[in-house]
Amino acid sequence: xxxxxxxxxxxxxxxxxxxATAEEHPEGMHVHDIYARSMGQVxxxxxxxxxIHNNSTTDDRLLSAASDVAERVELHTHKEDANxxxxxxxxxxxxxxxxxxMHALARGGDHVMLLGLTRELKDGDTFPVTLIxxxxxxxxxxxxxxxxxxxxxxxxxxxxxxxxxxGHGHSGHGTGG
Ligand SMILES: [Cu+2]
Numbered sequence: 144x145x146x147x148x149x150x151x152x153x154x155x156x157x158x159x160x161x162x163a164t165a166e167e168h169p170e171g172m173h174v175h176d177i178y179a180r181s182m183g184q185v186x187x188x189x190x191x192x193x194x195i196h197n198n199s200t201t202d203d204r205l206l207s208a209a210s211d212v213a214e215r216v217e218l219h220t221h222k223e224d225a226n227x228x229x230x231x232x233x234x235x236x237x238x239x240x241x242x243x244x245m246h247a248l249a250r251g252g253d254h255v256m257l258l259g260l261t262r263e264l265k266d267g268d269t270f271p272v273t274l275i276x277x278x279x280x281x282x283x284x285x286x287x288x289x290x291x292x293x294x295x296x297x298x299x300x301x302x303x304x305x306x307x308x309x310g311h312g313h314s315g316h317g318t319g320g
Contacts, residue, residue, distance in 0.1 A: 181264035189257035214259030250294035
């Protein structure tokens with residue numbers, strides 16, 4: 144009886160913290176809001192951002208990523224050093240994504256880094272990326288280059304350079320319903 148009660152409490156907590164749209168997602172790892180930024184030419188670098196929802200009941204971890212558009216693909220994050228300068232770091236251990244939780248890869252924070260592009264990447268180009276999870280295994284996503292995309296509010300740690308004419312509206316990504 145106690146067990147049943149605590150399960151119900153857990154379920155209630157989950158429903159409070161997860162947007163309603165989560166229920167339409169399949170069981171397992173769900174990756175969405177995928178976009179990439181790229182400096183363009185062969186040999187340059189780029190970065191990929193997305194949201195990961197772990198809809199399974201297993202704690203998981205994004206261990207690495209792979210794509211043939213770059214010589215090296217690494218999991219990176221940004222950290223502020225003692226002088227307040229943002230440093231980019233290779234995160235060898237990957238990103239933990241506990242069961243039922245989500246993890247945002249966003250500008251100024253965690254991202255998938257493309258080092259040494261093997262082909263040109265311009266706005267609108269799409270390319271496949273394989274995400275390797277400890278528990279969920281390989282998940283292939285499609286990234287679209289969108290250099291004009293604004294950083295998400297709240298996740299941003301950029302030292303802004305003034306422009307803020309996009310308004311505060313967070314239009315979201317759903318198709319409604
Ligand atoms: Cu990076």
